Amino acid sequence: MNYFRPLLHPDTMRLALRFRRICQLRDASRRSLDASVTHGYSFLCPFVARPRMKLSVIIPVYNERDTVLELLSRVQAVEIDKEVLVVDNCSTDGTRELLDQLGDPAVQVLHQPVNYGKGTSVRAGIRRARGDYLIVQDADLEYDPEDYHKILDAAESNGWPAVFGSRLMEAAPDYEPSRMFRFGRVWMTRLFRLLYRADVTDVATCYKLMRTDLVQRLDLVGTGFDLDFEIPAKLCKAGIPIHEVPISYHPRSIEQGKKIRARDGLRAARLLLKYRFVN
Numbered sequence: 001m002n003y004f005r006p007l008l009h010p011d012t013m014r015l016a017l018r019f020r021r022i023c024q025l026r027d028a029s030r031r032s033l034d035a036s037v038t039h040g041y042s043f044l045c046p047f048v049a050r051p052r053m054k055l056s057v058i059i060p061v062y063n064e065r066d067t068v069l070e071l072l073s074r075v076q077a078v079e080i081d082k083e084v085l086v087v088d089n090c091s092t093d094g095t096r097e098l099l100d101q102l103g104d105p106a107v108q109v110l111h112q113p114v115n116y117g118k119g120t121s122v123r124a125g126i127r128r129a130r131g132d133y134l135i136v137q138d139a140d141l142e143y144d145p146e147d148y149h150k151i152l153d154a155a156e157s158n159g160w161p162a163v164f165g166s167r168l169m170e171a172a173p174d175y176e177p178s179r180m181f182r183f184g185r186v187w188m189t190r191l192f193r194l195l196y197r198a199d200v201t202d203v204a205t206c207y208k209l210m211r212t213d214l215v216q217r218l219d220l221v222g223t224g225f226d227l228d229f230e231i232p233a234k235l236c237k238a239g240i241p242i243h244e245v246p247i248s249y250h251p252r253s254i255e256q257g258k259k260i261r262a263r264d265g266l267r268a269a270r271l272l273l274k275y276r277f278v279n
């Protein structure tokens with residue numbers, strides 16, 4: 001046997017070397033993009049990098065006059081290509097008027113004529129979303145919009161169609177005003193794992209980032225808090241894997257405006273059973 005015979009044909013070797021060189025150049029250009037963004041030369045982006053995906057942020061709002069403007073400014077401060085869709089659910093505490101005075105062309109505001117429930121507002125946003133991915137954002141300050149970066153990065157770099165921000169993957173929140181909410185979160189997730197054989201740690205999270213085209217085809221019908229469970233149930237039934245990344249969480253109390261109640265959890269549990277065994 002001729003041990004000195006090259007392992008690859010010279011032409012194949014040349015092609016392999018050229019391919020490696022192209023990969024090196026591509027990686028170098030991505031690194032220079034990161035440096036250029038860090039140093040304020042983001043105008044170079046179109047020349048050196050893959051374009052980043054666009055994110056639709058859907059904000060269902062009901063009676064949140066104390067937090068909605070602060071929340072919007074936090075969302076706007078996130079440096080991501082995004083569209084912001086606020087759906088006011090017929091607020092009666094002055095939130096509606098605050099939104100009307102916004103006059104910010106970067107924020108689209110939609111008013112529901114009647115209070116149809118949180119899920120209906122989220123679905124109205126999903127129908128209008130034009131980003132590559134979408135995420136739901138409550139109008140309170142429990143979640144940190146800066147976490148969009150890590151959720152979107154995980155989805156983009158791995159090609160994952162659905163990434164949830166989990167409040168239970170890492171340390172517990174800094175404080176928990178009610179043990180009932182934590183109990184509900186944990187037990188709804190256990191029920192979900194059992195019924196749908198899905199490896200998730202926080203099924204009730206608000207931060208569910210998904211590819212817009214996929215969610216728009218899920219045929220969602222939920223009108224209230226149940227939509228938060230219908231979405232993962234239908235993702236699982238459609239065979240779409242759910243991945244998670246840890247996020248921060250600063251829970252509020254009922255006195256501070258929290259609106260979800262134990263009856264919403266019971267209704268959601270009933271619907272999880274229904275979506276699993278009936279429809």
Ligand SMILES: Nc1nc2c(ncn2[C@@H]2O[C@H](COP(=O)(O)OP(=O)(O)O)[C@@H](O)[C@H]2O)c(=O)[nH]1
Pocket residue numbers: 060061062063064089115116117118121137138139140142206257258259260
């Ligand atoms: N209860 C309720 N909440 C709504 C409605 N429409 C929008 N929302 C919003 O849904 C979010 C509910 O958040 P919260 O009460 O903290 O419950 P969470 O789901 O545990 O975060 C808030 O941002 C509300 O403003 C509605 O019709 N009813």
Ligand SMILES: [Mg+2]
Pocket residue numbers: 138140142
């Ligand atoms: Mg909330």
